[in-house]
Amino acid sequence: MAxxxxxxxxxxxGYDAFCKLLGIPDDIIEKGRDYKLVTEVTQSGNDFTWTQLYPANAKVTNKFTINKECDMETIGGKKFKATVSMEGDKLSVTFPNYHHTCEVSGGKLIEVSKAGSVGLTRTSRKI
Incomplete structure (x- = not known):
């Protein structure tokens, strides 16, 4: 339940380089650079609901069960099928253009997204 x-x-x-690699327009990158993204997670055993609240009231919610294929969506509205796995204490999933891991370490949520050699590391505190 961490x-x-x-x-x-x-x-x-690595925010700017990662967003540019994904083809996100410069004006959107600028708006999101200092935005305090809010992530809400509910967990019941292996079942998760993961919601991220973006600027301009944009919201993406993905529901998944560890090791079961599910339907997911990106902030850009792209829908895809994926399987979230648990590797030790890390959640791991492959999106269409990158690989994403999440873990709680030192009371912080650490999210790492990698596309080739370009990475984005986001650290969040519990509120």
Whole structure:
């Protein structure tokens, strides 16, 4: 149940380079750079609901069960099938253009997204 709760972005590393690699327009990158993304997670055993609240009231909610294929959606509205796995204490999933892991370490939610050699690390604190 370590993931459960409400989290707010504290810091990001590699944000600009990662967003550019994914083809996100410069004006959207600018708006999101200092935005305090809020992530809400509910967990019941292996079942998760993961919601991220973006600028301009945009919201993406994905529901998944560990090791079961599910329907997911990106912030850009792209829908895809994926299987979220648990590797040790980390959640791991492959999105269409990148690989994403999440873990709780030192009371912080650490999310790492990688596309080739370009990565984004987002650290969030519980609120």
């Amino acid at each position: 993931f459960a709760g409400k989290w707010e972005t504290e810091s990001q590393e």
